[in-house]
Amino acid sequence: MIEVDVRGFSCPIPVVKTKKAIDENPDEPITVLVETVVSKENVGRLASSRGYTVQEEKVAGDEYRLFLTPREK
Amino acid sequence: MSRFWISRAWIILGGFIFGVLATLLTMWGNPPNMGICVACFYRDIAGGLGLHRAGVVQYLRPEIMGFVFGALISAYAFKEFRPRGGSSPIIRFLLGAFFMIGALVFLGCPIRALVRLAGGDLNGITALLGVIFGAFIGIRFLKGGYNLGRSGKVSTVSAWMVPLFMLTLLLLVIFKPHFLFFSQKGPGAMHALLWISLAAGLFVGFIAQRTRMCFVGGWRDIMLVKDFYLFSGIAAFFFGALICNYALGNFSSGLYHWGFDNQPVAHADHLWNFLGMTLAGLSATLLGGCPLRQTILAGEGDTDAGITILGLIAGAAFSHNFLLASSPKGVGEFGPLTVIIGLVFSLAIGFSMMERAR
Numbered sequence: 001m002i003e004v005d006v007r008g009f010s011c012p013i014p015v016v017k018t019k020k021a022i023d024e025n026p027d028e029p030i031t032v033l034v035e036t037v038v039s040k041e042n043v044g045r046l047a048s049s050r051g052y053t054v055q056e057e058k059v060a061g062d063e064y065r066l067f068l069t070p071r072e073k
Numbered sequence: 074m075s076r077f078w079i080s081r082a083w084i085i086l087g088g089f090i091f092g093v094l095a096t097l098l099t100m101w102g103n104p105p106n107m108g109i110c111v112a113c114f115y116r117d118i119a120g121g122l123g124l125h126r127a128g129v130v131q132y133l134r135p136e137i138m139g140f141v142f143g144a145l146i147s148a149y150a151f152k153e154f155r156p157r158g159g160s161s162p163i164i165r166f167l168l169g170a171f172f173m174i175g176a177l178v179f180l181g182c183p184i185r186a187l188v189r190l191a192g193g194d195l196n197g198i199t200a201l202l203g204v205i206f207g208a209f210i211g212i213r214f215l216k217g218g219y220n221l222g223r224s225g226k227v228s229t230v231s232a233w234m235v236p237l238f239m240l241t242l243l244l245l246v247i248f249k250p251h252f253l254f255f256s257q258k259g260p261g262a263m264h265a266l267l268w269i270s271l272a273a274g275l276f277v278g279f280i281a282q283r284t285r286m287c288f289v290g291g292w293r294d295i296m297l298v299k300d301f302y303l304f305s306g307i308a309a310f311f312f313g314a315l316i317c318n319y320a321l322g323n324f325s326s327g328l329y330h331w332g333f334d335n336q337p338v339a340h341a342d343h344l345w346n347f348l349g350m351t352l353a354g355l356s357a358t359l360l361g362g363c364p365l366r367q368t369i370l371a372g373e374g375d376t377d378a379g380i381t382i383l384g385l386i387a388g389a390a391f392s393h394n395f396l397l398a399s400s401p402k403g404v405g406e407f408g409p410l411t412v413i414i415g416l417v418f419s420l421a422i423g424f425s426m427m428e429r430a431r
Contacts, residue, residue: 008223010160010361010375012290012297016215019298037153038285041080046298062155 002028006043007035007063014039015046022050022068032066033059040064080284081305087280088306092313094273095188098136100321101265105328105337106192108314109136109277110185111364112176112353115382116389116398117261118242121254124386125393129259133246135267137368138239139274140281144372145236147282156232158376161221164422165377168356169384170391171415172364175352177389177398178345178408179203180338183288183353183363187307191314193329194336196346203347207354208293211423214359215297218428221359224377232374235382243271260338278369287366289357338401345404345412352415359423 004021006014014034021030030052034040043066044054052068059065095108107113113130120131148154176182179196181189183204190197245253246267256262264270280286284306291303323329333341340346357363362370362378364385370378392398396406 008157008160008225009220010224010370010377011285012215012293012361013220015298036155041285045300045302049298049300 001031003031003033005033006039007033009039011038011042015042018043018046018068022047022052027070029070030068032068033063034066035063037062040066081302083280084284084286084302084306085309087284088286088309089313091277091280091286092187092191092310092315093317094277095184095310096191096314096317096321096323098265098270098273101269102263103265103270104260104263106189106194107181107185107260107338108188109273110181110188111137111368112173112182112385112389113180113185113260115173115364115385116177116392119386119389120256120261120393121246123252123254124390126254127393127398128254128261129256130261130393131254131256132261132264133242133253134264135243135246135270136274136277138243139271139276140278140365140368141236141239141372143275143278143280144282144369145278146275147279148373151283153282154232154374156227156229156374156376157224158227158231158379159222160224160377161426162377162380164221164426165360165381166384166387168360168419168422169367169381170388171418172353172356172360173385173388174392174397174408174411174415175349175356177392178349178404178412179353180340180399182365183350183357184310184365186350187288187311188314189336189339191311192318192337193324193331194339195331195333196336196339196341196343199343199346200350203350204289204354205292206347207351207356208289208358209296210351210420211355211358212293212297214423214427219359219423219426220428221377221426224375227376229374231376234376235371235379278372281365281369282373285366286369287362289354289363290361290366292354293358340399340401340403342399342404345399345409348412348416349408352412352419355416355419355423359419
């Protein structure tokens with residue numbers, strides 16, 4: 001399982017790091033650890049546009065773990 | 074998917090109203106083609122506090138205070154107020170200062186570039202091309218692993234410093250103690266009534282916090298991830314301002330005209346308009362957002378954005394104290410040289426803060 005930790009990074013770094021993980025691991029599920037609502041929105045929007053389904057799990061406080069799963073082609 | 078469309082509808086609506094407000098503020102007293110210019114307004118605040126002595130651009134602009142209060146209220150209401158900081162603050166300060174120096178060579182931030190274009194000033198196109206080119210360079214660094222490091226939690230007291238600073242400025246502009254500087258003529262003397270400016274700022278601050286509106290990020294995201302979300306706010310803002318200018322008859326009355334020359338509070342030096350805004354676009358991309366976005370983030374508890382704002386104010390003071398800023402007569406004596414220094418500085422930061430290099 002590929003996990004990207006973007007906690008503490010401000011926009012647009014979480015998106016850049018998630019995009020890199022997607023580009024390097026096509027068709028693989030990826031989890032992204034974020035800690036702001038803005039990062040959650042931005043990473044979610046990127047993943048949806050790249051054909052991933054996005055599920056979120058609240059970890060603690062403002063922290064979320066996003067599960068990005070490639071949709072069946 | 075439905076949530077996506079709702080949010081896109083909000084940023085389009087918000088951007089449109091913001092554009093209309095920018096034009097209306099001109100009618101209500103703000104300088105022509107400068108209904109809202111975040112760079113110009115920080116420059117005026119720096120002047121009002123006496124940090125520079127350019128007598129025509131000194132006023133404590135309540136719009137800026139409104140942006141912070143609007144964002145603060147929104148962030149608390151939606152549980153998004155997060156005290157944070159510590160991501161290379163001194164670099165952010167200097168990038169903020171160089172942003173301002175670049176913007177004041179053009180005489181406007183990426184928002185005013187749109188306001189000017191919507192008022193017929195075609196120099197806005199040169200400026201926007203500069204912003205886009207600057208963002209394009211910044212993206213090369215982002216793709217190479219550039220970042221300013223992670224921020225961490227800070228105390229709520231730290232996070233309240235910018236809102237309290239803005240509250241202090243508001244009290245100063247209400248009571249106008251004699252040690253402050255208020256322009257008697259020129260753009261600094263042109264302003265809407267205090268409560269109108271403040272209310273407009275509050276409204277824009279609120280919607281900008283909700284929609285994450287950013288006038289550099291919109292161009293960046295198109296090139297970086299083909300995401301048009303933030304750009305839709307930019308486009309809506311432009312059309313809002315343009316339609317409002319026509320509806321108010323600003324073109325037929327002769328207040329505005331289409332062209333490069335003889336535009337209000339502007340000059341037509343294409344090379345330095347372009348390169349000044351290249352510096353603005355690059356530094357804002359390295360910072361993660363335009364001055365409006367930084368102002369909103371500072372209202373949400375981001376102390377790094379707060380430091381960036383102080384950098385903007387310092388940059389404005391340098392600009393007017395050292396003959397860097399342009400005037401309607403043309404670029405300042407040392408403006409071009411400082412833009413080149415700023416570009417070299419920004420490129421050096423870009424290269425040295427890539428994860429491979431560190």
